[in-house]
Amino acid sequence: MQIWKDYQEKNKDKFLNELLELLRIPSVSARSEHKKDMQACAEALKTRLQEAGADKVEIYPTAGHPVVYGEKIIDPSKPTVLVYGHYDVQPADPLNLWHSGPFEPVIKDGKIYARGACDDKGQVYMHVKAFETMSKTNTLATNIKFLIEGEEEVGSPNLATFVKENKALLKSDVILISDTALISLDTPSMDVGVRGLSYIEVEVTGPNRDLHSGVYGGAVANPITILAKMIASLHDENNHITIPGFYDDVVEASAAERKLMAEAPFSEEEYKKDLGVNELWGEKGFTTNERTGIRPTLELNGIWGGYIGEGAKTVLPSKAYAKISCRLVPNQTSDKITEILINHLKKIAPPYIQIKAELHHGGEPYMTPIDSNGYKAAAKAIETTFGKQPIPVRGGGSIPICALFEKELGVKIIFMGFGLDSDNLHSPNEKYDLANYYKGIETIPYFHKYFAEQ
Amino acid sequence: MQIWKDYQEKNKDKFLNELLELLRIPSVSARSEHKKDMQACAEALKTRLQEAGADKVEIYPTAGHPVVYGEKIIDPSKPTVLVYGHYDVQPADPLNLWHSGPFEPVIKDGKIYARGACDDKGQVYMHVKAFETMSKTNTLATNIKFLIEGEEEVGSPNLATFVKENKALLKSDVILISDTALISLDTPSMDVGVRGLSYIEVEVTGPNRDLHSGVYGGAVANPITILAKMIASLHDENNHITIPGFYDDVVEASAAERKLMAEAPFSEEEYKKDLGVNELWGEKGFTTNERTGIRPTLELNGIWGGYIGEGAKTVLPSKAYAKISCRLVPNQTSDKITEILINHLKKIAPPYIQIKAELHHGGEPYMTPIDSNGYKAAAKAIETTFGKQPIPVRGGGSIPICALFEKELGVKIIFMGFGLDSDNLHSPNEKYDLANYYKGIETIPYFHKYFAEQ
Numbered sequence: 001m002q003i004w005k006d007y008q009e010k011n012k013d014k015f016l017n018e019l020l021e022l023l024r025i026p027s028v029s030a031r032s033e034h035k036k037d038m039q040a041c042a043e044a045l046k047t048r049l050q051e052a053g054a055d056k057v058e059i060y061p062t063a064g065h066p067v068v069y070g071e072k073i074i075d076p077s078k079p080t081v082l083v084y085g086h087y088d089v090q091p092a093d094p095l096n097l098w099h100s101g102p103f104e105p106v107i108k109d110g111k112i113y114a115r116g117a118c119d120d121k122g123q124v125y126m127h128v129k130a131f132e133t134m135s136k137t138n139t140l141a142t143n144i145k146f147l148i149e150g151e152e153e154v155g156s157p158n159l160a161t162f163v164k165e166n167k168a169l170l171k172s173d174v175i176l177i178s179d180t181a182l183i184s185l186d187t188p189s190m191d192v193g194v195r196g197l198s199y200i201e202v203e204v205t206g207p208n209r210d211l212h213s214g215v216y217g218g219a220v221a222n223p224i225t226i227l228a229k230m231i232a233s234l235h236d237e238n239n240h241i242t243i244p245g246f247y248d249d250v251v252e253a254s255a256a257e258r259k260l261m262a263e264a265p266f267s268e269e270e271y272k273k274d275l276g277v278n279e280l281w282g283e284k285g286f287t288t289n290e291r292t293g294i295r296p297t298l299e300l301n302g303i304w305g306g307y308i309g310e311g312a313k314t315v316l317p318s319k320a321y322a323k324i325s326c327r328l329v330p331n332q333t334s335d336k337i338t339e340i341l342i343n344h345l346k347k348i349a350p351p352y353i354q355i356k357a358e359l360h361h362g363g364e365p366y367m368t369p370i371d372s373n374g375y376k377a378a379a380k381a382i383e384t385t386f387g388k389q390p391i392p393v394r395g396g397g398s399i400p401i402c403a404l405f406e407k408e409l410g411v412k413i414i415f416m417g418f419g420l421d422s423d424n425l426h427s428p429n430e431k432y433d434l435a436n437y438y439k440g441i442e443t444i445p446y447f448h449k450y451f452a453e454q
Numbered sequence: 455m456q457i458w459k460d461y462q463e464k465n466k467d468k469f470l471n472e473l474l475e476l477l478r479i480p481s482v483s484a485r486s487e488h489k490k491d492m493q494a495c496a497e498a499l500k501t502r503l504q505e506a507g508a509d510k511v512e513i514y515p516t517a518g519h520p521v522v523y524g525e526k527i528i529d530p531s532k533p534t535v536l537v538y539g540h541y542d543v544q545p546a547d548p549l550n551l552w553h554s555g556p557f558e559p560v561i562k563d564g565k566i567y568a569r570g571a572c573d574d575k576g577q578v579y580m581h582v583k584a585f586e587t588m589s590k591t592n593t594l595a596t597n598i599k600f601l602i603e604g605e606e607e608v609g610s611p612n613l614a615t616f617v618k619e620n621k622a623l624l625k626s627d628v629i630l631i632s633d634t635a636l637i638s639l640d641t642p643s644m645d646v647g648v649r650g651l652s653y654i655e656v657e658v659t660g661p662n663r664d665l666h667s668g669v670y671g672g673a674v675a676n677p678i679t680i681l682a683k684m685i686a687s688l689h690d691e692n693n694h695i696t697i698p699g700f701y702d703d704v705v706e707a708s709a710a711e712r713k714l715m716a717e718a719p720f721s722e723e724e725y726k727k728d729l730g731v732n733e734l735w736g737e738k739g740f741t742t743n744e745r746t747g748i749r750p751t752l753e754l755n756g757i758w759g760g761y762i763g764e765g766a767k768t769v770l771p772s773k774a775y776a777k778i779s780c781r782l783v784p785n786q787t788s789d790k791i792t793e794i795l796i797n798h799l800k801k802i803a804p805p806y807i808q809i810k811a812e813l814h815h816g817g818e819p820y821m822t823p824i825d826s827n828g829y830k831a832a833a834k835a836i837e838t839t840f841g842k843q844p845i846p847v848r849g850g851g852s853i854p855i856c857a858l859f860e861k862e863l864g865v866k867i868i869f870m871g872f873g874l875d876s877d878n879l880h881s882p883n884e885k886y887d888l889a890n891y892y893k894g895i896e897t898i899p900y901f902h903k904y905f906a907e908q
Contacts, residue, residue: 030765208730214851218751221735276662297672311484397668
């Protein structure tokens with residue numbers, strides 16, 4: 001539509017500058033010291049939604065960080081699209097590995113570098129600007145609702161309550177999310193599933209205080225050594241997870257789906273080169289795409305204990321800690337896997353040490369069918385602007401709230417992501433390509449148009 | 455000797471206050487930000503040695519922290535005692551576990567709480583005050599030399615050069631060190647050996663950057679998992695160290711020595727209760743005292759990698775690190791064990807990751823005979839003030855410079871320590887009992903007297 005193109009071309013710089021402003025707010029949900037930044041970020045989004053044309057925008061407090069809600073109802077008889085996204089970001093550490101400040105966005109080689117550039121401020125803001133495009137040109141074909149939360153990166157602990165208490169407010173015909181990736185601008189793809197998550201923290205205590213490793217070493221269990229032995233035992237020689245019952249509920253992907261996955265363009269050599277590794281690692285019997293898509297995993301996200309400063313300290317520490325998370329596939333459930341994992345760790349803990357293991361957060365896996373109206377509208381929108389049909393793929397990440405959305409609101413979720421796997425999500429130097437940002441803004445209005453036409 | 459007793463009784467408070475002043479200087483050798491404190495501590499010791507009666511005191515610069523040297527030569531034909539000690543201390547972390555500031559000494563229940571209270575400022579200062587006692591009462595029976603270094607806690611990297619270049623200055627008939635422990639004031643003991651040390655740091659690199667654990671987890675080796683597997687493999691199910699060649703040079707203790715060790719008072723129940731553990735851990739076939747005395751060990755002193763802050767971050771980290779140290783017994787050598795350890799780690803490192811392993815510092819084990827003039831003088835001194843013969847024991851800790859002292863200076867080293875194993879050396883809330891401090895000051899002059907009489 002020429003009218004959209006013209007509006008977007010004219011406002012290109014404004015679309016970018018507004019995003020950069022949003023990226024300057026360090027809205028790290030995991031850190032209590034950023035509480036004020038979270039509020040500031042919610043306020044900024046409220047203003048932008050109002051300017052874009054929303055009739056009603058509210059900041060709803062929760063037990064944690066606030067939810068931003070906005071809507072424009074053009075005609076109650078028309079279909080309603082609920083756009084979900086999040087304004088919170090992952091912590092930026094390790095800071096020393098960033099080439100520029102995580103909250104001082106810079107543009108280099110056509111890419112925006114900042115924490116949240118892609119995940120998810122950049123992607124959620126495409127929807128605000130696509131909405132503005134339709135609203136300012138009087139071409140909005142659907143009702144539109146925005147639900148932008150501030151706790152996605154910490155497992156959405158308060159969103160379920162908000163959704164349950166506001167079903168009428170959130171009533172819609174489809175939920176549209178841009179928080180996933182494309183294979184590339186040349187090879188568009190759409191996620192048809194996201195994995196679930198169980199994230200726990202483990203504390204192993206040996207002696208009741210830090211000890212001199214010469215005086216006591218060799219006679220008292222070292223909690224680091226014990227924790228290492230426990231961690232080492234969680235994968236066998238084929239990199240299968242050894243926890244009894246872990247795979248019990250896994251729905252194996254069909255031969256047809258695995259065949260389709262194998263056809264997606266993938267170069268193991270390029271993948272290894274990009275990551276700087278000589279050999280890939282993973283569960284025997286599965287390809288790389290299968291390992292990150294259709295298989296559950298167990299990863300160490302952090303470990304610490306003893307002296308970790310400069311130089312040497314001959315200490316036998318009292319405690320060692322680890323953060324461990326599992327990605328889950330259909331039909332695994334977060335509660336069950338968390339329980340299995342914690343119980344297993346307690347069971348294998350030797351009598352020399354004490355162990356504490358606690359849930360940080362969890363979320364269920366989610367799959368969306370490829371024959372729904374929403375999926376078809378999104379695929380057609382992508383075909384319109386990319387000139388190619390998107391390939392359906394399974395995403396490796398998690399959007400914990402998806403399963404609950406479908407259960408409570410009774411509608412399907414469509415993942416129309418415009419990021420790239422190489423965007424350094426959750427890592428130093430997160431980036432978002434300007435080309436992907438603008439491509440998203442260009443594509444999204446077609447989704448609304450095609451969804452309304454069905 | 456009544457004259458000593460009187461002098462010490464009269465100066466009791468002064469002896470304590472001067473030590474507290476010394477403890478207020480945060481002389482942490484491992485941390486470059488304490489360079490000025492190291493110099494200040496050396497200056498303070500210089501002043502105190504001069505006040506105590508030394509004829510000559512010098513601060514010698516080294517490539518690292520300075521060495522403090524002091525002497526009083528009463529008669530070149532009399533025997534000379536070289537007192538060795540160190541004014542540097544271990545880092546104080548974890549700070550949150552201290553009940554009072556590590557460099558704000560407090561006295562509670564008859565104990566001085568501060569970093570370095572026992573190791574080694576408290577113990578080295580006993581010698582300064584014992585020297586003052588003899589000097590001010592004109593009863594010094596030997597020549598005395600002080601060599602107080604500032605790098606013991608980082609492996610004495612520059613002391614060997616200093617010793618080799620100053621053999622004439624350091625010429626003596628015996629070296630006396632108080633940097634070890636007694637079983638208790640009721641059961642005096644003397645160390646007849648200290649263990650050697652190999653301290654290394656390991657860096658394991660997986661992918662070239664931190665990754666999103668959902669997008670990449672399961673397909674790329676996690677350096678924490680790999681490091682844990684490597685650490686786990688270093689001890690077998692009997693807690694023997696699995697590194698090929700590790701035990702090759704170990705001189706097994708004789709049945710007679712093991713029998714003698716078994717006779718030293720030791721309550722496993724009290725030991726476990728003091729440490730707060732339900733079960734002890736250690737090499738099969740050896741008792742607790744053997745494990746910490748006559749056997750080599752491998753301990754994890756620190757581990758870190760990934761996200762270690764508050765809350766959750768779903769990262770698959772690029773790197774994981776560990777600090778590992780081995781305690782060595784006769785005739786193991788630090789160079790050989792370090793080489794064996796590093797080569798073994800490189801050999802077992804799987805092809806998915808890169809590994810770097812580097813020496814922090816090392817030191818040789820050392821044994822002293824119980825029939826030397828020095829040992830006999832020390833035993834007699836202890837018998838005089840404790841009313842009991844000391845039990846010879848093997849210490850678990852390390853004083854890296856001992857083997858070099860004997861090689862370069864050609865004299866035996868005597869360990870006359872007054873600390874307790876429960877002094878929380880290298881740990882939060884390090885302490886030194888006032889009773890032990892004063893007992894040391896009382897006992898040391900007898901050593902000089904008896905050594906001169908031989």
